Structure formats: structure tokens, C-alpha cells
Amino acid sequence: MAHEQHKAIARNSLLIRSLPDHHIETLLSRASFRHYDRGETIFLQDEEANEIHVVLDGWVKLFRIAPNGSEAVVSVFARGESFGEAVALKGTCYPVSAEAVSPAEVMHIPSSLLVSLMKEDPQIGISILASTFTHLHSLVEQLEQLKAQTGAQRVAEFLLKLCHRDAGACEVVLPYDKVLIAGRLGMKPESLSRAFGRLKSAGVRIQRNHAVIDDVQVLRDYAEVDPAESWSKG
Amino acid sequence: MAHEQHKAIARNSLLIRSLPDHHIETLLSRASFRHYDRGETIFLQDEEANEIHVVLDGWVKLFRIAPNGSEAVVSVFARGESFGEAVALKGTCYPVSAEAVSPAEVMHIPSSLLVSLMKEDPQIGISILASTFTHLHSLVEQLEQLKAQTGAQRVAEFLLKLCHRDAGACEVVLPYDKVLIAGRLGMKPESLSRAFGRLKSAGVRIQRNHAVIDDVQVLRDYAEVDPAESWSKG
DNA sequence: ATGCCGCCATGACTATGGTCAAGAGTACGG
DNA sequence: CCGTACTCTTGACCATAGTCATGGCGGCAT
Known part of the structure; x- marks a missing residue:
């Protein structure tokens, strides 16, 4: 360049x-x-x-x-x-x-x-x-x-910042590798993996370096709600 | 005034x-x-x-x-x-x-x-x-x-900042109440209590709002060393 | 294709810290 | 001197996250 x-x-x-x-x-x-x-x-x-x-x-x-x-x-x-x-x-x-x-x-x-x-x-x-x-x-x-937030909630906020949309479905590209994302969010790569797993209940699916969000508003709720509530929902 | x-x-x-x-x-x-x-x-x-x-x-x-x-x-x-x-x-x-x-x-x-x-x-x-x-x-x-640090290590650093001394014994006054210290260090008051307990092994004793440090250097080591090491020392 | 290597996911285990509940010690006001 | 309120400590229990080990998958080069 x-x-x-x-x-x-x-x-x-x-x-x-x-x-x-x-x-x-x-x-x-x-x-x-x-x-x-x-x-x-x-x-x-x-x-x-x-x-x-x-x-x-x-x-x-x-x-x-x-x-x-x-x-x-x-x-x-x-x-x-x-x-x-x-x-x-x-x-x-x-x-x-x-x-x-x-x-x-x-x-x-x-x-x-x-x-x-x-x-x-x-x-x-x-x-x-x-x-x-x-x-x-x-x-x-x-x-x-x-x-004030659990790992999964921090990951949720991270995804929300990447997706510049107010509601509905959305697909975002993870900007850098997962080791770095984990570090940025204050956790180990293994924990990031598991956090992604939990976000399935909030309509998030990870494939390669893509994240598919079913409904941005649902994810936002997940990020803001008291973590205790998420237990009951499995 | x-x-x-x-x-x-x-x-x-x-x-x-x-x-x-x-x-x-x-x-x-x-x-x-x-x-x-x-x-x-x-x-x-x-x-x-x-x-x-x-x-x-x-x-x-x-x-x-x-x-x-x-x-x-x-x-x-x-x-x-x-x-x-x-x-x-x-x-x-x-x-x-x-x-x-x-x-x-x-x-x-x-x-x-x-x-x-x-x-x-x-x-x-x-x-x-x-x-x-x-x-x-x-x-x-x-x-x-x-x-990058455990609760007890954060408490150790907090005490070290209060005590303006390079080595040897030292006594410091906790500047505000423990609920606030806990919040400042990102933990609950109960965890702060337990963290103080762990610091006993690093020569720290808490009485009221006073902390007595047997040896500043020992405490500094505790704060900087990998937490794993502290297990073996009980 | 084959094999290697890096990245990621998963499982088992453990420690750390949050939560809830109970109790000790201290301070303050009657 | 006592009661009440408050702060702090302790114990039990459990969720969360770190550690270690394993295994899968994809990319890349031979």
C-alpha cells in the first residue's frame, strides 16, 4: 500500500x-x-x-x-x-x-x-x-x-458491539483469533469456548470465525440480566 | 473547616x-x-x-x-x-x-x-x-x-500501596471500610475476609482496621508469584 | 494423498469466589 | 448497663473459570 x-x-x-x-x-x-x-x-x-x-x-x-x-x-x-x-x-x-x-x-x-x-x-x-x-x-x-458480569455475558457484549444492528437476526465475523478474544475478555480460550456454548441458549451459533445471532434483542437481554436467571433456562 | x-x-x-x-x-x-x-x-x-x-x-x-x-x-x-x-x-x-x-x-x-x-x-x-x-x-x-491476579494477591498489592516502605515490618491503617475495599478490589466482603485469612501465610495479621505486615518483601513476593506456589505452602 | 501442525472443542478435576445464613465483636444511644 | 444496629467473620454449598490432557478438524507442505 x-x-x-x-x-x-x-x-x-x-x-x-x-x-x-x-x-x-x-x-x-x-x-x-x-x-x-x-x-x-x-x-x-x-x-x-x-x-x-x-x-x-x-x-x-x-x-x-x-x-x-x-x-x-x-x-x-x-x-x-x-x-x-x-x-x-x-x-x-x-x-x-x-x-x-x-x-x-x-x-x-x-x-x-x-x-x-x-x-x-x-x-x-x-x-x-x-x-x-x-x-x-x-x-x-x-x-x-x-x-459485574460472567464470562458468557462479556462474550455476549463483545458480539453485540460487532453487530451494528438494533434487532432481528445478524451474522458477524470474529475479527481476530479466539486466543486474543479470550484475552481481551479476561478469560482463557477454553472458557471462551464454553461461553460460546452457553450462548446457544440465547440463539448464538459459532462456525469457524463466524457468529450467527438469531435475535439481537434476545442476546442483549442475556447480557444484561442477572446471571442467576440463565440457570433456570438451561 | x-x-x-x-x-x-x-x-x-x-x-x-x-x-x-x-x-x-x-x-x-x-x-x-x-x-x-x-x-x-x-x-x-x-x-x-x-x-x-x-x-x-x-x-x-x-x-x-x-x-x-x-x-x-x-x-x-x-x-x-x-x-x-x-x-x-x-x-x-x-x-x-x-x-x-x-x-x-x-x-x-x-x-x-x-x-x-x-x-x-x-x-x-x-x-x-x-x-x-x-x-x-x-x-x-x-x-x-x-x-492476572487472584483475590488474595490483589489485597496484598492494596496493602503494599498503603505501606510506604521497602522492607521489614510495617503497620498500616485501612483507609475506609471493608465493604468499600472489597468493591474497589472487585470482590465481595466475604471474599475479602477470606483473602485476609490467606495472607496470614504471608505474615499479615488484621486487627480492627489495622493491618500488621511482618515483612514487606515477603508480601511483595506473595503478590507477584504464581498463585499455584502458595498452595504448597498451606 | 499423506502427514504434520496449529487452532479449537471437550472432558475431568480443582480452586476461586459468590450466595445464603448464622453468629461474633464493636459502637452508639438510651 | 443494656439493647440495638452495624460491621465483619465463618461455614456450607455451588457456579464459574483455570488447568491439564485428549482428540477432532482444517490448512498446508511435502
């Missing part, structure tokens, strides 16, 4: 498109673009942050390795999403590691550039804050899910 | 003290100060945010009520800490509710004021981003803990 195509995607990314037009070109011309293979590291936890990253293609996961060796997936970013804004501007170290989980194209914006632009235009600060807030919000949602 | 004392604490808060001096007085003079009783609501999830909040005394919890009725504690703030920065500046709705969990004094800064100050001085934007990043970081840590 050529750089021009990359720049087009970049212009559409959530972070960039909220910026004033005349800064965008400066920014794109000073950014760097790079390809990553599946499994390749983008940055490591505790490295000093001096760039903001925008996913142009593929998938990138942020994760932490606990001292006991287990990995906690913090988030997974798709095309058009950006990460590292707050850290880079503060100039501290990354609290997480980042890795491409499929072949990926990533744009890197030097934070020094952003800082200087920010000094001449406070609107940029607001844009960055907005995008940081989005991450904050999604972490809060994850916390709520982990603390 | 008089307003002057409140302002002194406010000047020492993480958010305010990083601001340029000449803005601080403007800010303090236009902020409002309020007392909250234990259990009183400060704001509700989905309310529109137009203020930033700074805890001057007491404790404030942020939490979400899931559709199934269960509560997930997102964070607990102490004197000197602030919250709501990113939301207020973006002008969207709060993703969480806030409630005083002890009698508390809270300062409220209108976000309109911050926005206008930010326009004349980008340094303010940086300060706010820094403080937002701190929240982001703490949410990431919580996620890691929930996903």
Missing part, C-alpha cells in the same frame, strides 16, 4: 480528523509510516514514550505482562484508532506493551511535534483530551464488565 | 499545583466549595459534566451500576486528588457516578473557566492531560490486577 493511501486513512482517523485543517498536513508530512508483521513488537512497557501511534491497517493489541508471567490484554485497536496520546505528551514511560496481532501498518507522530503545535493552538489539546477520554471510558466499561 | 484552609489544601492538590501561579488565584476564587455527608451523591452517571472535582477532605468513590443491578467501584479518591477532568472538558456525560463514602469536602471548578484559561495558556492543557493520564494508568493497573 502506498503512503498516499495511508495518509488518506490517517486523515479519517478519530484523532486526526478532529484537528484544524492547516495543522493536518504539517503533521502528516512529519509522521513516519511503518509495516509490522504479525507478532512484531511496536513498543515495550516501561520504554520512554515519544510518539503517538495511529493504526492504519490491521490490528494492534496493548497488553501487560504481570510479574507472575500471565498476560493481560488491555485493549485491541483497529484501523483508524490511535493510542499513546496522553503518555507521549506527558513524556513518561508506556504503562503497557504494544504488538501487531496481524500484519499491520502504523503511523507514528513525534510527540515533540504535537507539543509545539499544541502551544500555538489549544484546540489541539482539546482534541487529544477527547481521544484520551474515549480510552478512559472504554477502560471503565471493561472494568465494569469484569467486575 | 474554613474556606481558607480548603484553599490551602486545594493549592497542594496534584492538579492545581502543576498550574502556573497567576492562574491559581483566579481559579480558586471562581470555584465552589461544598460539604457532603457520607453516602451523599456528588453526580450521577449520564449527567452532563460541567465541573472538575477536587477532594479536599474525606473519601469519594466513583462507581457504575450495571444493568443487572450490581455495583462496580471504579476508583476511590483521597484528599488532594481530582477527577472528571477529561469529561468536563469534552463536555459529554459522566461515564460513572460519584458518591462521598465519608463526610467529605469537595471543590468544584466550572469547566467553562478551565476551557477559557486553557485557550490562553497551553500549559494548563498539559497539566490536565497529565492528571488524566494518571487516571488512565491506574485503570490499566486495575485491569491487569483483575485479569
Whole structure:
């Protein structure tokens, strides 16, 4: 893919498109673009942050390795999403590691550039804050899910987010492999398998990397209702 | 407590003290100060945010009520800490509710004021981003803990954060009641009790709201080691 | 085609944590 | 000094999820 195509995607990314037009070109011309293979590291936890990253293609996961060796997936970013804004501007170290989980194209914006632009235009600060807030919000949602829902309910919500429809039947493609989905949802692959099994009672069937949902509303109910109720329904 | 004392604490808060001096007085003079009783609501999830909040005394919890009725504690703030920065500046709705969990004094800064100050001085934007990043970081840590550690290990880390010492024995005071500690750590009060029980093997004893740690390093090991190891040691 | 390998599902077993119920200890107010 | 209310602890029981081991299925290369 050529750089021009990359720049087009970049212009559409959530972070960039909220910026004033005349800064965008400066920014794109000073950014760097790079390809990553599946499994390749983008940055490591505790490295000093001096760039903001925008996913142009593929998938990138942020994760932490606990001292006991287990990995906690913090988030997974798709095309058009950006990460590292707050850290880079503060100039501290990354609290997480980042890795491409499929072949990926990533744009890197030097934070020094952003800082200087920010000094001449406070609107940029607001844009960055907005995008940081989005991450904050999604972490809060994850916390709520982990603390207040069972595994099967988290899987249900995950499927609901993929299917952009209010009611009726729906078929969605699982965006990445099940090991990663499981990690993202805070469980082991085996548990994910079993969770899928339970969702059969809510009209969900899994084939390969496709999920067929009989009725979105039924699934939504399953995700929100007290888990106790699902026992009685077998 | 008089307003002057409140302002002194406010000047020492993480958010305010990083601001340029000449803005601080403007800010303090236009902020409002309020007392909250234990259990009183400060704001509700989905309310529109137009203020930033700074805890001057007491404790404030942020939490979400899931559709199934269960509560997930997102964070607990102490004197000197602030919250709501990113939301207020973006002008969207709060993703969480806030409630005083002890009698508390809270300062409220209108976000309109911050926005206008930010326009004349980008340094303010940086300060706010820094403080937002701190929240982001703490949410990431919580996620890691929930996903990669057992209950007892999370309790161990909680105690370690309270005790500001590198090694040797240590006695800490539990800052708020056990129901809230349990919520903050993603478990029920009964499980917290049992987790304390397990920590006996790591040299921790609980009396009232005091925790006596025989050896900080031993506790740290307990928190970081694979949980499997703790079985063999009874 | 054949065989290998990665991914996923399933089963058996175990630990962890939630739920319900009962009881101990403490604090507060009469 | 007592009773009441509250917080916390404990026990029993069970659902949920992690671990380990096995086996199926599909893709890929020889």
C-alpha cells in the first residue's frame, strides 16, 4: 500500500480528523509510516514514550505482562484508532506493551511535534483530551464488565458491539483469533469456548470465525440480566 | 473547616499545583466549595459534566451500576486528588457516578473557566492531560490486577500501596471500610475476609482496621508469584 | 494423498469466589 | 448497663473459570 493511501486513512482517523485543517498536513508530512508483521513488537512497557501511534491497517493489541508471567490484554485497536496520546505528551514511560496481532501498518507522530503545535493552538489539546477520554471510558466499561458480569455475558457484549444492528437476526465475523478474544475478555480460550456454548441458549451459533445471532434483542437481554436467571433456562 | 484552609489544601492538590501561579488565584476564587455527608451523591452517571472535582477532605468513590443491578467501584479518591477532568472538558456525560463514602469536602471548578484559561495558556492543557493520564494508568493497573491476579494477591498489592516502605515490618491503617475495599478490589466482603485469612501465610495479621505486615518483601513476593506456589505452602 | 501442525472443542478435576445464613465483636444511644 | 444496629467473620454449598490432557478438524507442505 502506498503512503498516499495511508495518509488518506490517517486523515479519517478519530484523532486526526478532529484537528484544524492547516495543522493536518504539517503533521502528516512529519509522521513516519511503518509495516509490522504479525507478532512484531511496536513498543515495550516501561520504554520512554515519544510518539503517538495511529493504526492504519490491521490490528494492534496493548497488553501487560504481570510479574507472575500471565498476560493481560488491555485493549485491541483497529484501523483508524490511535493510542499513546496522553503518555507521549506527558513524556513518561508506556504503562503497557504494544504488538501487531496481524500484519499491520502504523503511523507514528513525534510527540515533540504535537507539543509545539499544541502551544500555538489549544484546540489541539482539546482534541487529544477527547481521544484520551474515549480510552478512559472504554477502560471503565471493561472494568465494569469484569467486575459485574460472567464470562458468557462479556462474550455476549463483545458480539453485540460487532453487530451494528438494533434487532432481528445478524451474522458477524470474529475479527481476530479466539486466543486474543479470550484475552481481551479476561478469560482463557477454553472458557471462551464454553461461553460460546452457553450462548446457544440465547440463539448464538459459532462456525469457524463466524457468529450467527438469531435475535439481537434476545442476546442483549442475556447480557444484561442477572446471571442467576440463565440457570433456570438451561 | 474554613474556606481558607480548603484553599490551602486545594493549592497542594496534584492538579492545581502543576498550574502556573497567576492562574491559581483566579481559579480558586471562581470555584465552589461544598460539604457532603457520607453516602451523599456528588453526580450521577449520564449527567452532563460541567465541573472538575477536587477532594479536599474525606473519601469519594466513583462507581457504575450495571444493568443487572450490581455495583462496580471504579476508583476511590483521597484528599488532594481530582477527577472528571477529561469529561468536563469534552463536555459529554459522566461515564460513572460519584458518591462521598465519608463526610467529605469537595471543590468544584466550572469547566467553562478551565476551557477559557486553557485557550490562553497551553500549559494548563498539559497539566490536565497529565492528571488524566494518571487516571488512565491506574485503570490499566486495575485491569491487569483483575485479569492476572487472584483475590488474595490483589489485597496484598492494596496493602503494599498503603505501606510506604521497602522492607521489614510495617503497620498500616485501612483507609475506609471493608465493604468499600472489597468493591474497589472487585470482590465481595466475604471474599475479602477470606483473602485476609490467606495472607496470614504471608505474615499479615488484621486487627480492627489495622493491618500488621511482618515483612514487606515477603508480601511483595506473595503478590507477584504464581498463585499455584502458595498452595504448597498451606 | 499423506502427514504434520496449529487452532479449537471437550472432558475431568480443582480452586476461586459468590450466595445464603448464622453468629461474633464493636459502637452508639438510651 | 443494656439493647440495638452495624460491621465483619465463618461455614456450607455451588457456579464459574483455570488447568491439564485428549482428540477432532482444517490448512498446508511435502
